[in-house]
Every structure is written in C-alpha cells, then in structure tokens.
Amino acid sequence: MIQKYRTSFNANFSEQKYQDFLTRITEGYPEITFRLAESPVFLPEELKQQLITAGNEIIALIKRDDFKEITQKAIPIDWKVPNENDHPHFLTFDFGVCSDEQGKIKPMLIEMQGFPSLYGFQNHLANTYKESFDLDQQLTPFFNGLNEESYFNLLKKVIVGVHQPQEVILMDVDALNQKTLIDFSVTANKLGIKILPLEEVKKEGKKLYYIEGDKKTPIKRIYNRLIFDEIADQTSIFENSFDPREEIEVEWVTHPNWFYRISKYTMPMLKGEFVPETKFLNELTELPHDLENYVLKPLFSFAGMGVIIDVKESDISVIKDPENWILQRKVTYQPIVQSPDGGVKVEIRLMYLWPDGEEPQLCINLARLSRGKMIGVRYNADFDWVGGTVGLMES
Template sequence: MIPEIRQAYNQQFSSARYADLLASLTVETGVTPAFRVAETPVFVPKKLQEQLLAAGDAVITTLLRPDLLSITETAIPAGLLVPKENHHPQFIIIDFAVTRNEAGKLTPQLIELQGFPSLFGFQELLARQYRQYMPVPGTFSTFGPGLDRQGYVELLRRCILGTHQPANVILLEVLPQEQKTLIDFVCTEALLGIPAVCVSELIQEGKKLFYLKDGEKVRVQRIYNRMIFEDLAKYKEQLGTVINFQHELEVEWATHPNWYYRVSKFLLPYIHGPFAPKAWFLHELPVLPQDLENYVLKPLFSFAGQGVIIDPTPADVEKIEDPENWILQQKVQYAPAVETPTGPAKCEIRLMYCWPDDAAAPVLAQNLARLSKGKMIGVNFNRDLDWVGGSSCFFEP
C-alpha cells in the first residue's frame, strides 16, 4: 500500500526466501501451518493506520456502553449461558476491509468483531519471520502503539495468566491437535508456558477442575478459552462425556464463554459511523432494501465465513426460519490495494486487542492481515492462488 516499499519488496522477492520462511515456521514450532501463509506482509501507510485506530476506538466505545449487558442479553443461545461471567472479555478482535472512498483514498470498513482470542502467539512469530527472511523496513512494527516484543509478551501474560502460575493455566480447545490453529497453540505455550488441553481431558472433582501432567493431577485455576461450544456438539462422538460448563466451577476464564456471543456480529447493528456499514437484525427490518444485491446476509452464530450469503435474493430471505438469528449488512467493496507480481490482492486487517482484568479499556496489541484474490477473504477460499493467505501488517512509523 506504500508504493515505493511495495515495489522494492516485489523486486527483491524470491521463491527461495519464501520457502525458507515457511520452513522456519515449521522448524521453530514443530508444526506446519495448516493454512496458507502469504508471500508478503502488508505495509500500512500512516494515514490508513490513523483511520484504523480511530475506527477501532469507536468500536471500543460501543463495548464500554453501561447497558452492554442488557442489550446483549439475547445474544447467548438458550442452554449455553455459563455462570461466573467476568466484567469484560480479555480479548477483542475487530476486522476491517480495506476499501476506497469516493475520492479514491484507502479507508477501513468494519466487517466483524469478536470477544474471543485470535492468533496472538503465531502472529508474533510470523512477524519475526517476515522480518528475518523478507525486506521489511526496520522502523515498521506490527505491535500496537508503545509496545515492543517484551511489552507485548507481558501484556499477554497479564491477560492469559492473570495472577496464576503457568502450570495452573491451560489453553482449552476441542481436539487441539486437530485444529488448524495448532501452530498458534504451540507458539502460546512457548511464550507463556501453558499447555493446550482438550476439553475431554479435564477432570472434575466437585467444582474444581484438573488436568494430567506427567501422570500427576494439576489444578486448573484459569482457562485461556479457545473452545467454541458448537464444536462440543460437532465432535460429540470423538469427545465422549465432557464437563458441563453450565454448572458453576471454581475457575477463571480468559475470555469467559458468554463474551463470544455478546461481542460478535450481534453488536453490528449498534455500531455507527463512517467506518461502519449499515446493519440490521433481519427480524427488525420491516421492508427489504430495493437494492438487496448491495447487502450480505450473515448468521449470528457462525464463524470463519460459514453460512454467509454474499448475494442474497428475496427468496433467500424467505427461506430463513429464524430471522432473529441473522443480520443484513451493507456490502463492502474490498479494494485491490496490494500490488503483487501476479495481480492485485484485496486485504482485510484484524486489530487484536488485549484487555487485562485490571485495565479500564482494551489495548491494541497485535494485528493480522488476510490477502485474497477470490470472492471470499478467508484463507479457505484462496487455496489455489498465490500471494494470498494469512499475513501481518507492518505499520509506517
């Protein structure tokens, strides 16, 4: 996005360097990424960075509303409410499409948000590998304002460990060894010393939870939660009997499962501003827009682009039996803003915030970028293309 840096990068790029970068990810973690890593990072110009930060701050303002709990009361599906909800989620994820405004200038547009962790471990490693193997300007950084690697790791430590020792904190997931994000779990353990534990391996004694380490039971006092409840049902046969999390347990959460639903697409209709496309709950929309082709239908309770209807028709809307669980959002036109040797790529930027237990507001900590040349942005939709996939943003100082 910064023409002179982009041109120099493309000219200096080599397939051998890229192969070395990929190999280094596997060597350092012992895991080969299960998703495509892009050939390039994204170089974000100062003006776009300022807009992203302002847009992120505006979303955070919505999360700080005193009535947030009441307006999101119906966001949690029936039967999935978990007791002992804490005051706020320790992680906030906000996705923005890079678009062009009427004047042709790059500008962010809100796509989605989550009260759930992202690849905080892997993105730190990926940025280091880009810097080692690719021509990345030394003054550019992937961290949030005022952070370096040491400060970043300490911020993660405050959010994930809280006041507990690493041995008493686990990364909880459904079948972690089978997840595409396994490499992030390995990175997180390397940074903080916490193991990834499958939900089926938890041991419950009364209200206390334990896991086995070297054959010994270890108390779980805090959970870094990467588990999505829908997966408990999806993999029920493989998991067998698991803990009932709707019962009260003596454990802390980071982030508590309820926030996965509260801070989600459910909040999009409440967020307004020049960066926020119009969005409505489908059941609250009295009349469908005449230009329905300029909107997208999104199910509230899905992730990774699943179930999204990009080009909805009135017939698609009529088929929906639970309109209260869907939103209609104004479609965003991604700009082919990243020049590559095989044609321009579209870009989505994820701002990744940490919110320690004792902090008044979230802190921008890290980012993630996704490059696409297909109709959908997610890495699953660009498997056979090059210069696309997961990436990092390096911000102009």
C-alpha cells in the same frame, strides 16, 4: 501500501525466498495447515490512524454501562455459561480496506469478536517475514509503542494473571490437531502454560484438574479456544470431562459468553463512518430495493460459513429464524496490495488485550490477502499471493 517498501519487496521477491520463509516459520513448531501469503502488508500512517479511530468507536459501545443488558439475547440459552466477568479479555475487529466516494482508502468493519485470535503466532509471523525477506527491522506489527518483550509481558498478565503458569491451560477440543496449533505452541512456549484438550480436563466437585505423570495439578484459569458453535451437536464430548455450562470454580480467559455478546449481533448497534449499514433480518419492515448490494449473514457461524453474498428474495423467504440473521450492506474491497501480476484485496484485524482492572489496549494485528469473492483462506485456495499475513508499520 507504503510504496517504498512495496516496490523494494516486489523487486527482490523470489519463489525461493518464499519457500525458505515457509520452511523457517515451522522450525521447532508444528506444520501449518493454512495458507500464508507471499508478502506482509505495509500499513501507511493514514490507514493506521483510521483503524485506531474506528476501533475506539466500537470500544465506546462495548464500555457502555448497559452493554450487557442490550446484548443479553445474543447468548443462546443452551450455551450460557455462569460466572461471567465484567469485560472480555480479547477483542478482535476485522476491517476490509475499501475506498470512499472520493476514491480515498478507508477501512470498513466486517466482523468483530470477543474471542482470542492468533495472539502468539502473529509476532512470530512478523519476525519470520522480516528475517526471510531482509526487511527493515524497524517495521513492527505492534501498536502503542509495544515491542516483543512488552507485548508478551502484557499477554502473560492477561492469560496467566496472578496464577502459576502450570495452573493455567490453553483449552480446545482435540487441541493438538487444530489448524491453529502453531499459535497454541508459540503461546505455550512464551507463557509456560499447558496446551490441554478438553478431553483431558477432569472434574472433582466444582474444581478442575489435569494429570501429568503421577501428578495431579489444579486448573485455576482456562485460556479458552473452544468455540461452542463448532461443537453444538457434539455435547457428548463433555461426558468424560466437564461441562462448561455447569457451576465450576475456574476463571475464564475470556469468558465464553463474550463470544456471543461481541459478534455479528453487535453490528446493528453500531453507527459511524467505518461501519456498513447493518440490520437484524427480523426487524426489517421491507427489503431494500437494491438487495444485490447486501450480504446475508447468520449470527452464529464460523469462518464465513453460511454467508450468502448474492442475496435473492428467495434466500430470505426460506429463513425460519430471521432473528438469527443480519442483512449488511456490501463493501467493495480495493485491490491495493500490488502483487507481481495485479492488485490483491486486504483485510486487517485489530487485536486488543484487556487486562483485569485496566483499559483495553490495541496491541497487534493480523491481515489476510484475497483474490476470491470472500477473504477467508478456504475461498482463495486456487490463487497465489493470498492467505494469512500481518501488517507491518513504521515504528
């Protein structure tokens, strides 16, 4: 989208360079099982400023004194975790790059989460694009004047806090076989923390620990990558470890309740230039006359699962729990990233860090390219110039 970089990149692109990029990015790291796009996104200043403004408007809602009160029903009763803290440590907001009525580029909010994303991997991804395609080293994935050193110092402050790295674990179910393992690995290498499957976390009274060799190490803080939605029918996995819903003496980064509070549940509460009209299904008194211009989304789902794009009245009539669904006006993505054979749609994820006792800070970004009906990698399996990538900006 910054034309000089796009023109130069496309003119010098080759399939061999892309294959070399794929080889280089996993050197010293696990294999990547999701598709990476052939190109980064070159974010222009005007779009960058729009994204910052849009993000600030969302944060203003999250920082309201009554935010916990108005989102209390977002947390499923069966998955409420005790000892919730005052704010999430991570915020991610996904924006589709669209156009307004005058045809000008404009970001529109698609999704939001109070849950971590690829905070370690995105810096590694940006560096590898720049090295593999000989890009201007002044291009950066960071906001707010951050560089690689200051960014990882901030990430360490958020994740490790006042503890020793060995007392902090990055936890997920079957952690070493997750698609995001490369992000886990980059993060662990940078911060010195341990990747630990839930199955290897042990409980003694209210305290947690893990065993390595003959040594028993206390766990003071959990960098949580476990999404409860994904294990809702597998609670037996807690039997040989610990149940997060019990009273335990551990700090969560970020506390699991924030995954629900900051989610699709929050979107109907937002109004503004960069937010599509969104309503809870159970609060509709009548359906829109132009239902084809809306998308139906379950509140609790992951990676776009359960979303109905071409909505019919019959889809709505069979829903037995309308309080767990939202109806959102469709946005039209503009194919503004020029590939060698046509335009490609793009989505930008703003990624914030919120240290204890400080303010949330916009730090880095993630981007996804798409030619399919939806942005997710699984919906673009048969295309090239699609998949995960990163936005690069002029510093």
